[in-house]
Amino acid sequence: MVALVLPRLMDVSAASRRSASVAERNLSALKSIYWLLLVSGFIEPLLYLFSIGVGVGALVGDLTLPGGAVVSYAAFVAPAMLASSAMTGSFAETTFNFFGKMKYMKLYDGVIATPVQPFEIAFGELAWAMLRGSAYSGAFLVVMVVMDLTTVTRAAVAFPAAVLVGFTFGAIGMTIATFMRSWQDFDLLGSAQFVLFLFSGTFIPAQAYPTLLRWLVEVTPLYRAVHLIRGITVGGSGWTWLLDIGYLLVVLAIGLFIASRRMSRLLYR
Amino acid sequence: MTTAQPLIQARGLVKRFSGFTAVNAIDVAVRAGEAFGFLGPNGAGKSSTMRMIGCVSPPSGGELRILGMDPVRDGPAIRARLGVCPQLDTLDPELTVRENLITYARYFGIPRRVARLRAAELLDFVQLSERADSKVEPLSGGMKRRLTIARALVNEPEIVLLDEPTTGLDPQARHLVWERLFQLKQQGVTLVLTTHYMDEAEQLCDRLVVMDGGRIVAEGSPRVLIEQHSTREVVELRFAGESQEPFVSKLEQLGERVEVLPDRILLYVPDGDAAVVEVTALGLHPLNVLVRRSGLEDVFLHLTGRTLID
Numbered sequence: 001m002v003a004l005v006l007p008r009l010m011d012v013s014a015a016s017r018r019s020a021s022v023a024e025r026n027l028s029a030l031k032s033i034y035w036l037l038l039v040s041g042f043i044e045p046l047l048y049l050f051s052i053g054v055g056v057g058a059l060v061g062d063l064t065l066p067g068g069a070v071v072s073y074a075a076f077v078a079p080a081m082l083a084s085s086a087m088t089g090s091f092a093e094t095t096f097n098f099f100g101k102m103k104y105m106k107l108y109d110g111v112i113a114t115p116v117q118p119f120e121i122a123f124g125e126l127a128w129a130m131l132r133g134s135a136y137s138g139a140f141l142v143v144m145v146v147m148d149l150t151t152v153t154r155a156a157v158a159f160p161a162a163v164l165v166g167f168t169f170g171a172i173g174m175t176i177a178t179f180m181r182s183w184q185d186f187d188l189l190g191s192a193q194f195v196l197f198l199f200s201g202t203f204i205p206a207q208a209y210p211t212l213l214r215w216l217v218e219v220t221p222l223y224r225a226v227h228l229i230r231g232i233t234v235g236g237s238g239w240t241w242l243l244d245i246g247y248l249l250v251v252l253a254i255g256l257f258i259a260s261r262r263m264s265r266l267l268y269r
Numbered sequence: 270m271t272t273a274q275p276l277i278q279a280r281g282l283v284k285r286f287s288g289f290t291a292v293n294a295i296d297v298a299v300r301a302g303e304a305f306g307f308l309g310p311n312g313a314g315k316s317s318t319m320r321m322i323g324c325v326s327p328p329s330g331g332e333l334r335i336l337g338m339d340p341v342r343d344g345p346a347i348r349a350r351l352g353v354c355p356q357l358d359t360l361d362p363e364l365t366v367r368e369n370l371i372t373y374a375r376y377f378g379i380p381r382r383v384a385r386l387r388a389a390e391l392l393d394f395v396q397l398s399e400r401a402d403s404k405v406e407p408l409s410g411g412m413k414r415r416l417t418i419a420r421a422l423v424n425e426p427e428i429v430l431l432d433e434p435t436t437g438l439d440p441q442a443r444h445l446v447w448e449r450l451f452q453l454k455q456q457g458v459t460l461v462l463t464t465h466y467m468d469e470a471e472q473l474c475d476r477l478v479v480m481d482g483g484r485i486v487a488e489g490s491p492r493v494l495i496e497q498h499s500t501r502e503v504v505e506l507r508f509a510g511e512s513q514e515p516f517v518s519k520l521e522q523l524g525e526r527v528e529v530l531p532d533r534i535l536l537y538v539p540d541g542d543a544a545v546v547e548v549t550a551l552g553l554h555p556l557n558v559l560v561r562r563s564g565l566e567d568v569f570l571h572l573t574g575r576t577l578i579d
Contacts, residue, residue: 014345014378021375028372029363110359112325114376114424115345269286269326 015123018116022124023131041092042136045085046143052203053077066207071234078149079230080202082140082158086166087222088193089136093129094173095189099180102266112267119260126170126256133166134159150233158232161245165225168248171255172221178262196222201230221251276301276336276428276459277322283330284317291317293483294331299428304450304460306470306477308565310573313480315463316356319432322461323353336427349377352426356433356463358413360405366416367392367401370423377424384423391419395449411442418446422453429453431462435469447472467565481573491565498571499563500525502541506548507533507557516553523547526571537563 057073064070101107108121116124141155141162150158176189200222206214217223228244277299284292292314299305307315320326321333324340324347333340335347361369367388374384392398395415400408408416414434421429434450435443450473454460464470470477471491479487479494487494504524508516513534521527523544526537538544541560548555 017378018345018376021372021378024375025361025364025372028368029361031363105362106357106359107361109325109355110361110373110420111376113323113348113351113353113355113359114373115349115378116376117345267325269320 014115015117015120018120019123019127022111022116022121023128026125026128037092038132038135041085041089041132042139044088045081045136045140049074049078049081049143053081063205065234066205067235069235072149074147075149075234076205076230077203078144078147079158079233080200080226082137082144082162082233083165083225083229084197084200084202084222085136085140086133086162087169087196087225089133090126090129090166090170091173091193093132094125094170095177095180096186098125098174099177099186102177102263103180108263108267118263118267119256122174122256122260122263126167126174129170129173130163130166133170134163137162137166144233154233154235158229161228161232164245164248164252165229168221168225168252168255171252171259174259175255175262178259178266196220201226221248224248273301274337275299277305277461278334279318279322279331280333281331282318282321282328282333284314284321284326285329290483292321295478295480295483295485297478297485299459299461301427301459302454302457303475304454304462304473306474307461307463307480308465308467308470308477308569309463309480310465312482313573314483315480316432318480319430319461319463323351323430324348349424350427352421352424352429354414354417354421354429354431354434356436358417360413360416360420362405365402365404366397366408369405369416370420373420374423379424387423391422394422395419396445409442411438411445414438414442414446415449418449426458428459428461431460433463433465435464435466443469467569471565479569479572486572487568494568495563495565498568500537501539501563502537502544503561503563503567504536504538504541504544504548505533505557505559505561506536506555508553508555519551519553520548523551533557535567537567 053074057077060073062070062072063076108118111121112118137159141150141159144150145152145155180186199217200220201217206217206223209217224244224247228241228248231241231244275298277297279295279297281294281296282292283290283294295314295318307318309315317326321328321340322335324335324344327341336350338347340347361372364372370388370391371381371384374387375381379387389398392401395418397412397415397419400412405413405416418431418434421431431450435446438446447469450460460473462473474491476490477488477494478485487498489497506516506520513529513532516534517527517529520534520536524536524538528535528537536544545558545560
């Protein structure tokens, strides 16, 4: 039994060590310009929160959620901004940067000549994307608490949920990146991301859409992410958060699986 | 033949890409401590073979064992003991020269402290210590190549795979790379390299195979290959006039083989000076005469032809 299990355990520890070395590389590559990018990724959702959540919110007034809770428009928009900044953060890392490293820098062609395997590269890059996404989420939650848009306890629960959201979008982004042919494809991705950002129950409750459209909206990953985080920060979503978590976990697993497979195919030519 | 198990053993090894066969059933055995070369024109299948040996390209058929293991199943364990210098540099442009080595060592699970020491040693070995904190991009081609070679040594490999290690380098850089590779060989490291430079193969390789169109067309030490596929000496003759053709029929009786090029005729003979005397005796008066030793280049061109393949 020990002889059977031990090699597997060693495999797992070796694999995670190798994934960590991939994330570590990104730490070494951190340079001043990158910090600027990091900061811009945090500022963007804040600007939306102030301009639309607070600004437009003054015109809109309070909202009644499906659960019956009445919240200010800013409190309604804030969790959506949190979810979409988690998306943006890990997307930036797993699509644009990942694609650049794979296609143009040919970085992974060097890495696969070492014991590191493609799925370990995928894990390592995802873990790194997560660090970035989590930093955005943490900072944004602090702002929400300071602005009295949620409580400290709720924010503490929302943090791991935001981390999960980042993970899932990281896996999606990485999968998409393996199908990208050139930089032009990123314009399409950008548009798709913006559509998601506008219509995933971010600024308008999904209940406001016609039934068919509403269903379409409700199956998008960003909607599930917004729904989950909003349920935590303002309350009143009942048991459906379980559905959200299940959905995000399944998408995460599928994304990771496809991304690793695609990477093996692309790198092990 | 030695009794020891070869470090690399291929039998009927095949690599197919959609539509064409890059490597067509080759047999190769590389023994510990030797320097083994793959020679061949572009597209001969050298790089595909190297990638299969490097466990980054699964074979399409045949058998391949490296260090006694299966490259598909035991990839990480094999790669831990290989050093790879690929045809195109895959250095990390976002890191400095030193960071490139340290980061690469980390992929092998080498502790950071050890990695730092080894990076310093290797930079010294390839004469790049002064550029340790420079980015990779401004380095010259020769420096990048040396860095790639240093990177291939960071895990103290038993086998080093070098795919065209000196292509595109100036003579000074080439000689430095050769010296370093020779030093590695002296230390008992097994070298496997591809090249289309004949002087490189003659300098470095104990044994080599000539590949053409995915197959092995000749195998042996440089000396044996020259003996088998060429004569001891070559006389190069240049005649006045548009074409060299008219002189061929007369020359054919003099050598084992005559090859006509647009600007000269090559006469493959055991004794060059004696042949020159015979040429004059036939009443022929070439503008230029050059007698030289036969080299691997003659073998190579004889076996793989002079047609340009790209």
